[in-house]
Amino acid sequence: MKQRHDVTVPLSHLINAFQSPKTTFISLSASVSQNHHRDAVPEREAPSSEAVVNLRDLGLSELKVGQIDQLVDSLLPGFCKGKNVSSHWHTSHVSAQSFFENKYGYLDMFGTLRSSCLYRQHSRTLKSICSDLQYWPVFIQARSFKTLKSRTRRLQSTSERLAETQHIAPSFVKGFLLRDRGTDVESLDKLMKTKNIPEAHQDAFKTGFAEGFLKAQALTQKTNDSLRRTRLILFVLLLFGIYGLLKNPFLSVRFRTTTGLDSAVDPVQMKNVTFEHVKGVEEAKQELQEVVEFLKNPQKFTVLGGKLPKGILLVGPPGTGKTLLARAVAGEADVPFYYASGSEFDEMFVGVGASRIRNLFREAKANAPCVIFIDELDSVGGKRIESPMHPYSRQTINQLLAEMDGFKPNEGVIIIGATNFPEALDNALIRPGRFDMQVTVPRPDVKGRTEILKWYLNKIKFDQSVDPEIIARGTVGFSGAELENLVNQAALKAAVDGKEMVTMKELEFSKDKILMGPERRSVEIDNKNKTITAYHESGHAIIAYYTKDAMPINKATIMPRGPTLGHVSLLPENDRWNETRAQLLAQMDVSMGGRVAEELIFGTDHITTGASSDFDNATKIAKRMVTRFGMSEKLGVMTYSDTGKLSPETQSAIEQEIRILLRDSYERAKHILKTHAKEHKNLAEALLTYETLDAKEIQIVLEGKKLEVR
Ligand SMILES: Nc1ncnc2c1ncn2[C@@H]1O[C@H](COP(=O)(O)OP(=O)(O)OP(=O)(O)O)[C@@H](O)[C@H]1O
Ligand SMILES: [Zn+2]
Helix, strand or coil: CHHHHHHCCCHHHHHHHHHCCCCCCCCHHHHHHHHHCCCCCCCCCCCCHHHCCCCCCCCCCCCCCCHHHHHHHHHCCCHHHHHHCHHHHHHCHHHHHHHHHHHHCCCCHHHHHHCHHHHHHCCCCHHHHHHHHHHHHHHHHHHCCCCHHHHHHHHHHHHHHHHHCHHHCCHHHHHHHCHHHHHHHHHHHHHHHHCCCCHHHHHHHHHHHHHHHHHHHHHHHHHHHHHHHHHHHHHHHHHHHHHHHHHCCCHHHHHHHHHHHHHHHCECCCCCCCHHHCCCCHHHHHHHHHHHHHHHCHHHHHHHCCCCCCEEEEECCCCCCHHHHHHHHHHHHCCCEEEEEHHHHCCCCCCHHHHHHHHHHHHHHHCCCEEEEEECHHHHHECCCCCCCCCCHHHHHHHHHHHHHCCCHHHCEEEEEEECCHHHECHHHHCCCCEEEEEECCCCCHHHHHHHHHHHHCCCCECCCCCHHHHHHCCCCCCHHHHHHHHHHHHHHHHHCCCCCECHHHHHHHHHHHHHCCECCCCCCCHHHHHHHHHHHHHHHHHHHHCCCCCCEEEEECCCECCECCEEEECCCCCCCCCCHHHHHHHHHHHHHHHHHHHHHHCHHHCCHHHHHHHHHHHHHHHHHHHCCCCCCCCCCCCCCCHHHCCHHHHHHHHHHHHHHHHHHHHHHHHHHHHCHHHHHHHHHHHHHHCEEEHHHHHHHHCCCCCCCC
16 A cells, blocks of 8 residues: 555646756766666766666666567567667657657656655666556546547557567566556555455455456446447538538538528518508508508409519608608508618629529519518619629629519519619619519608607607697608607606607707707816807897798707807798798808808907808899899899809809808898897807707897896
């Protein structure tokens, strides 16, 4: 049992020993040869006296000359060879070890044991060192990455050679060489002796021992088997992977394609969306109503011999509800709805877009009656220009045309396409028999906007004081999607401010945010600039208030927002389809109001750059009055579209007319502000106090009344 203690050299020590580069050379074999075989290894010298090992201690005294080398060679092939090249083994242990390992597939154990740190710490006889050798496999695993097979083969060959030299080894070495077998037998006998096991029980004891051994072996076998199985599975998986890659180098692309295809082919039942959900586009709804009738009852149309268009093109700016309308058609008729976006078909790879179209139509035909909706039709059905970016677009559009021709008008499949640019579509697509019915989905007018706002307001909590019409009037050009967003932002703002309901204030706030960008509360504006802004903005407001044809004021503020330092917003009573000359002039006057105010209050030297966009606005109106609306007496009722191509005389005449219009406007503004200087001052001061004033408050101030403190 004592031997057990000797044997357990911590692995870390051994590894340290391996890695210690400046290990002193202490050669076991060298000391052995020194004593008995100096002739065999004449070049060797023992560098350290510590390494003297008595051969008799080792039980090797019976060995004849030459036999020791033979033994060591068979024990550790290469060790003797190593001796021959020992000169560089001396200099570098690390490289010598790895060289040995690379060459022979296992470690130079003796080289390792030569390492001083290990040896010095455990100054022991060869016997105890040899007993360390039972940790060989551990070493081998820890130091190198070798296959199980090659290791066993190498170990096998070692033991074969060992067997050959058995006859020369003394009994101790024999025990060591065959330690696997020998130790077991020996220690078993010893164990039985030390445990005082009676003779009668010894057989049973041995059988038990053997059983344990067999069990352990079976366990090892099992582990090996499962290891082998895992390796096999991994190998098969690897093969599959390689096969997949070889078959399709664009694996990832194909993957995307397949998923895109699936989503295109899956019908989306939109039972919950009806015409009821689409507001402010009455004309479009009316036109689509007959399509719904057809989808509901195709026979009715076939009997009368009438033909319905196969394709309907919804044309309109983004967010006006084209997708919503198409869904509503399917929903009203209670038929499957297939959604596809044109950009899905736009593929870099040949045939992919076309095959998606094929799949989409095959699915749809199998499920007729149904609606196929192709959003962004222009990206698939645009003019077939050869472009290196879209080399196969022609194929895709041809496939679309072929599919549209491929079924009869009354088969029950209705294709609804949507586009923002009908001009960009290929002519072949819009000829009769394809997308031959066009439905315009415009931006909603003030009535439509009011309806849309009401619809979305009803989905949130809002105060009874909210007047959707006022918001609608102030949101000219907003699409349905933008109005929905406005209401949503107002709801968010109310939530952030901890309010229970959405009021006009939040709605105005989100409108300004969408129109002019977010408020910039953080910017520090000094008092001087604030005062200038207050007078500038109230200048606009005064002109608007006292000019007959100007739009009514909605609000004035000196709160910075987006790029502006303040603004005055005006509300048209209605969407203006037409504007009179007086209205245009009034707009110019209001624009001039800002600069005029600065000049009158602070002097010509202190006018600011803040009026540039006002001038842009005024100049634009004046230019259009002269060149497009025929509102200049001098230039007459004629349009001048491309001013660059005009004669120099005409050009200068136009410029002169514009200048006169602007100058007159400036003078009118000046006159109004001079007349109402008192009101101007009051309003500017009120703005400085309250920052923002609404229409009612502005009126109170201008009527000379006092504002109630907010
Ligand atoms: N007229 C409308 N009535 C009610 N809601 C609308 C209306 N127009 C737009 N919306 C809202 O805006 C959202 C976006 O509209 P939709 O996707 O139908 O616009 P689109 O015209 O198809 O836009 P795009 O051209 O960008 O595809 C809708 O889901 C809906 O919530
Ligand atoms: Zn201005």
